[in-house]
Amino acid sequence: xxxxxxxxxxxxxxxxATVAFNCTYSNSASQSFFWYRQxxxxxxxxxxxxxxxxxxxxxxxxxxxxxxxxxxLLIRDSKLSDSATYLCVVNRGGSQGNLIFGKGTxxxxxx
Amino acid sequence: xxxxxxxxxxxxxxxxxxxxxxxDPISEHNxxxxxxxxxxxxxxxxTYFQNEAQLEKSRLLSDRFSAERPKGSFSTLExxxxxxxxxxxxxxxxxxxxxxxxxxxxxxxxxxxxx
Numbered sequence: 001x002x003x004x005x006x007x008x009x010x011x012x013x014x015x016x017a018t019v020a021f022n023c024t025y026s027n028s029a030s031q032s033f034f035w036y037r038q039x040x041x042x043x044x045x046x047x048x049x050x051x052x053x054x055x056x057x058x059x060x061x062x063x064x065x066x067x068x069x070x071x072x073l074l075i076r077d078s079k080l081s082d083s084a085t086y087l088c089v090v091n092r093g094g095s096q097g098n099l100i101f102g103k104g105t106x107x108x109x110x111x
Numbered sequence: 112x113x114x115x116x117x118x119x120x121x122x123x124x125x126x127x128x129x130x131x132x133x134x135d136p137i138s139e140h141n142x143x144x145x146x147x148x149x150x151x152x153x154x155x156x157x158t159y160f161q162n163e164a165q166l167e168k169s170r171l172l173s174d175r176f177s178a179e180r181p182k183g184s185f186s187t188l189e190x191x192x193x194x195x196x197x198x199x200x201x202x203x204x205x206x207x208x209x210x211x212x213x214x215x216x217x218x219x220x221x222x223x224x225x226x
Contacts, residue, residue, distance in 0.1 A: 004153075034214050043202060043217040044154060087153050089214070098144065098167065099215060101153030 001026050002102075006088050009105035017078045021105050023071040023088030032091040033064055035073045037084045038104065044087055047073075078109045115218035117203050123224045124193055131189045132221045136205030143186050144215060145178055146202040147171065154202055160186060161208060193225045 006023045013019050025033075033050035048055065050062040050071055061074040071088055088102040116135040124130050136143045141162050146154035157176070158168045162183035172178075175193075180186040190197055200222050204215035 032214075036214070043219050045217070046214040049214065098156050098159060100156065101146075103151070103153045 003027060003092075003100045004088055004090050004102040006102040007105045008103075010108060011105060012108045012110060013078055014110055015078055015080060017109075018074065018076050019078055019107060020075075021073045021086055021088070021107075023073075023102055025069050025071070025088075025090040025100075027090070027092060028066075028069060030069075030090045030092065032099075033062075033071055034089040034099070035060075035062060035071075036087040036089055036101070038087055039084050044101070047086070075107075078107075080109050080111065083107055083109045115203055115205050115216055117201075117218035117221050119221055120219060121222045121224075123226060126195060126225055127192055129189065129191045130193060130223065131187055132201055132203075132223075133185060133187050134203030134218060135185045136203070137216060138184075140205035140207055140216075141183070142206045142208055143180055144204045144206075145186070145188050146204065146217075148200045148202060148220075149198075157188075190223075193223075195225045198223055198225045 004025050035047040036044040037047045038044040048057050050064045052064055054063045059076045063072045085104040085106045087104045089099050092098050118133045144159040145157040148154045156169050157172050158178050160180040163180050175191045178188045200220045202217050202220045204217045206215045
């Protein structure tokens with residue numbers, strides 16, 4: 001089983017749609033969770049951390065279920081500028097473990 | 112400080128040649144990481160340093176690869192006897208120890224093409 005698995009995608013949605021990405025991780029010792037965004041041929045950039053209680057940043061909502069080892073990202077009212085690849089990221093274990101990236105899910109928002 | 116800098120941005124080399132990449136992290140960050148990313152994949156961990164000490168190396172880092180961070184500031188990644196399978200984006204990132212909840216800051220990467 002891969003350490004971090006994501007929906008394969010791609011997701012093609014119209015502007016204004018709500019889209020959800022899912023991710024599972026295998027290491028129950030993982031303590032830090034993130035969503036990164038990566039534009040084509042650019043470096044990954046931190047979108048948001050994911051906290052146990054769930055957290056929201058504008059149109060973006062992240063949820064964590066430690067019991068199921070499951071992470072989600074919800075994007076409401078999609079914009080054209082949201083088109084990118086979204087990477088689910090988990091630390092290997094403990095507070096200092098290295099970050100492990102999923103393969104990413106490509107989102108394409110159409111007019 | 113404008114972030115993590117990597118040089119060069121692009122490198123085309125012939126198979127069998129050696130290449131070296133440089134990374135300058137954010138100045139106050141004591142941790143520096145190297146990742147490799149191929150098309151359609153997420154970044155894969157290669158190695159990381161805390162100050163000048165190399166603390167972990169992935170099994171992806173064959174004996175043709177070597178990384179250094181001699182004074183705990185910039186780092187270099189060298190690939191000897193390059194192979195076509197080494198073609199990838201090589202990403203450097205930095206962070207502070209104990210900031211597990213704050214993620215890493217990545218540089219723009221060095222895109223290597225081995226012909």
